[in-house]
Amino acid sequence: MHQASPVSEVPTIVQRVKIKRTYWYYLRRWPIIPLIILSALVFVGVTAPWIAPNDPLKQHLPQRSAKPFYQDGSPYLLGGDHVGRDVTSRVIHGARISLTVMAVAMSAGMVIGTTLGLVAGYAGGIVDEIITRIVDIWLGFPFLLLALVAAITIGASFTVVMGLMVLLAWSGFVRNVRADVLVLKELDYVAAAKIAGASRTRILVRHIFPGTIGTVTVIASLSVGGLILSEATLSFLGAGIPAPTPSWGNMVSEGRDYLQTAWWTSAFPGAALFLTVMSLNFFGDWLRDRLDPKLRQLD
């Protein structure tokens, strides 16, 4: 054995490759980048009024279609839109809409869907039949199309859009939660609870519901990206969040006619959407592998 020379303090090529590999290892094993992006999204969304450099609604006509990255004396980082509003501030405020979809619509849908799944699975019989059929029929609708008609006839507003998103979100939970309950309710500890005299509600809430939390989390995280895209699509078609409130979907739409002169009006909010949804998908996949291996497909 020869002694380690002083030179080997500097990592050799092999060691360097190893170090590189461990970085890769952690980057692949933990959803670090998606989590950073999502944390940034939450931070930006929550603190939007304080960190946005400008008023997202203030029009400043001399700066219309101002170039991004402060080129040619432009005052805006990501440029100005066709009426001179600051795209940076609008993207920052737009994060709030997507966050609300995530926080409000997804949670409401989750509560409704999980409750229905729990009830359907535990009650069985005619109740189960009815709930399952409703879900079947609901999943057969081309939802976005009907939402389009609904938003136009009722009038597009923040509340209407969130309501529609709840209607879209709930159905995904019912089947899987129900399937879980069918297994859980046959287990011995549930029988024990029954013998001990626990009421049906107590069994459902205290003993069966905790067993479905994994499934619920996984489904929520896997479907939230699609939900954000649905809201953006509605807004893009002019049936979502009404202008001038900035949502990423309607910002892309507003930039449509100015693609030639001011591509940044559409490009940046769309990129924000893309990054957000991609991070959510990554995170969802990771969570699924962690929490619910039976939902896993070989990847």
Added chain:
Amino acid sequence: MARYLVRRFLFAIITLLLASMIVFGLSRLAGDPLLIYAKPGGYGMSPQRVEDLSKKLGLDKPLAVQYLVWLGRVLTGDLGETIVAETPVSRLIGQRMIPTLQLGLAASVFAIVLGLPLGVVSAVKRGTGWDYFARILALVGQAAPQFWIAMMAILLFAIILGWLPVATAGPDDVPLWNWGKLRYFVMPVVTLGWGPAAAILRLTRSSMLDVLDSEYVKLARAKGVNSNSVIWKHAFGNAVLQPLTVAALTLAGFITGAVVIERIFAWPGIGQLTIDAVWNNDFPTLTSTVLVLTAIYVGMNFLADIGYVYLNPTIRYS
């Protein structure tokens, strides 16, 4: 199995009926349909004329009766007239159907032709550059909003590079296989087909990985069957069933995709008609197009069910 299919069929019918009720209900919620034709007490509208008009349109009857009358007309193919041009909606839809079907068909072919082979390659060459390329393609297809991809494609290929036309389905008098017509299809087809291609790719990849890991494939390899033959003859046939049936489902998603893509590319199809109807407050057209699109959607779902039953004998019919 026949019972299962009959049940699925009944559900399809119920879904359609419910959709028609929702559409009808919503169109009434928007306000008195008479207001679209004429404001009561407005210029040239005597109370007598208002009454005549509402009698003519059947608005003096209860809502349920109105619905049934409307449904009866729709079932016999009478979709009413457009508000502005007063042309029959059914004829308009007939005209607009062809470009939409062309677009949808081309996008399906694109999605399958791209998704299936790439899925197989990415499973077989797992962990290589091909695999990463395919997975990035799938990742972008599933996470990037369609409308954004479409607009960025226009920016790059039409505005900056000038290779492809921005909008419309191209001239009508040029045959479809001519590049002069075909170039109009490239961007809409790719942007519409990318998402479904991504879904098909991921499914093919995972089911192919499953199959490649199975005993019979290992046996085939062990007895010395050459690699190509193992992949395409032994494994592929088995692995492709699930993605193909799911493909039918994702293709149903073209319906909403078509609305977005047709709007961006000014494609003269039924999706564009729907959006125009939205902006014109043209309810006869809007309700009709939405109904027709819903019918297509439900029909495709039903076909996917049938395909699933035929291709997968182990499905539980419950």
